[in-house]
Amino acid sequence: MTDRVGRTAAEIAAAVREKQVTPREVVAAHLARIERLDGRIGAFRAVRVERALAEADEVGARTDLAELPLAGVPVAVKDNLPVRGESMRIGSAATPDVPAGQDHVAVARLRAAGAVVVGLTNVPELCAFGTTEGVHGTARNPWDLTRTAGGSSGGSAAAVAAGMVPIALGNDGMGSLRIPAANCGVVTIKPGLGVVPAGIGEGDWFGMSENGPLATTVEDARLMLSVLAGTDAVRQHTPGARTVAVSLRSPIVGVTVAKPYTDAAREAAGLLMKAGHQVRRADPPYPVSLSLTSLAHWTAGTSVDAQGLDARLLTRRTRVHAAVGRRFARGVRTGTSREELRRRLEPFFAEYDVLLTPALARRSPKAGPWHERGWLRNMAANTNYSPMTPPWNLTGWPAMAVPFGTLPSGAPCAVQLVGRPGSEGELLELARQLEAAHPWRRTAPVDRPARASAA
Incomplete structure (x- = not known):
């Protein structure tokens, strides 16, 4: 395998298991790409050059190498999960610069499967916002460096989209996997409650946050999710046609969805129909109060983490976010509003197996010092471009972002797939069918000057 960079995780692991390449060679090639590109992209807060190479040698010496599903695969980890020997800064100057004594269970599972952690990726402060910037760096969309990668798993999504790693670990509390994945043209799945160990921050944002994969192919997303879940159950699905509801409207009242995103959802619906699924236009019965419920949980999660x-x-925006959340925290802890939302939406998902929506309402904001701007300005920017994701954290149900089509700027567009509890395998299968019928370019052309989008 001469081209060690640009391969999928599944391809790399197969080549390592078959002794076509060593883990050190693979990791060294990806570290070289990080060194060459990340000054422009800002995906990484810390790169573990010497430790990653030493750990790659350890993987290469393992007696069970032939059985490792991620043998020698470089992986990036979002900087809100402990990595042994590295500090966890969560995008803030307020967090301690103290090495973690042990890996988070999700990191440990990746290492046990043969993956090598090459670095920790940038996040917005306390992972509270849908853009990634702050005292540790700004993560930009590799397809359009004038735009933010999104957040809060922005660094992880940018690292995968730029080919600096084939897969990355992130997490999602109100869309923090799906938003940057949709911006950067990569695949992700937020698993349902309890599928993957969480342990994120101080209480997983009241149980709304889930760890999940970022990848360039559905196969890699499925492979990584199975490792994180510790089971092949996520690989399983019942063959056959599904009933798919297509909704083009925002769950948040007053937010409109731009034409490229509604067009993408319509085209994806047409492909699923051609594949034999029953597809109909139908909107979930979102309550008018959803915007307030989302705001309450979003801010209350940050108040606990702060x-x-x-x-x-x-930063000022984080202080205000946490202060607002303290007013909501007591009511949020009861879980009443989340349970009411589940009851309201369950009949819809009794009628439909899967919901297909646009992944975003519009392209991501311009990259810049959003951490230095006011809270209201941040709230408006976040809500207006990413209203599609929060309901499925509130319910705790699985949801995916799948690249589909392109924006006028040439950057990727995306759709979202949502299912009832336990439907991760079904969502991944539908995503695979979309990928087969409408393949996407896996890696951004970052080796040549970026094309700037129109204002």
Whole structure:
């Protein structure tokens, strides 16, 4: 395997298992690409050059190499999960610069499967926003460097889209996997509650946050999810046609969805219909109160994560976000509003197996110092471009972002697939069918000057 960079995780692992290439060679090639490109992209907060090479040698010496599903595969980890020997800064100057004593269970499972952690990726402060920038760097969309990669798993999505790693670990509390994946043209799945160990921050944002994969192919997303879940159950699905509802409207009242995203959802619906699925236009019965419910949970999660940190070291937008959340925290802890939302939406998912929507309402905001801007300006920017994702964190149901089509700027467009609890395998299968019928370019052309989008 001469081209060690640009291969999928499945291809790399197969080549390592068959002794066509060593883990050190693979990791070294990806570290070289990171060194060459990341100054422009800003995906990484820390790169583990010496440790990653040493760990690659350890993988190569393992006696069970032939059985490792991610043998020698370089992986990036979002900087809100502990990685042994590395500090966890969560995008903030207020967090301690102290090495973690042990890996998060999701990181440990990746390592056990043969993956090598090459670095920790940039996030917005306390992972609270849909754009990634702050004291540790700004993550840009590799397809259009004038635009943010999204957030809060923005660095992880950018690293995968730029080919600096084939897969990355992120997590999703209100869309934090799906938003940057949709921006950067990569695949992700937010698993349902309990499928993958969470353990994110101080209480998983009241149980809404889930760890999940970012990848360039559905096969890699499925492979990584099976490792994270510790089971092949996510690979399984019952063959046959599905009933698919297509909804083009925003769940949040007053937010409109731009034409490229509605067009993508319509075209994806047509392909699923041609594949034999029953596809109909239907909108879930979103309550008018959804915007307030989303805001309450979003801010309350940050208020919990900010406890114990020196507020003077937090940025203004984070301080305000946490202060607003403290007013909501008591009501959020009861779980009443989330349970009411589930009851309201369950009849819809009794009628339909899968919901297909646009992944975003419009392209991501311009990259810039959003952490230095006011809270209201950040709220408006986040809500207006990413209203499609929060309902499925509130319900705890699985949801995917799948690249589909392109924006006028040439950057990727995307659709979202949502299912009832336990439907991860079904969503991945539908995503595979979309990928087969409408393949996407896996890696952004970052080796040549970026094309800037129109204002």
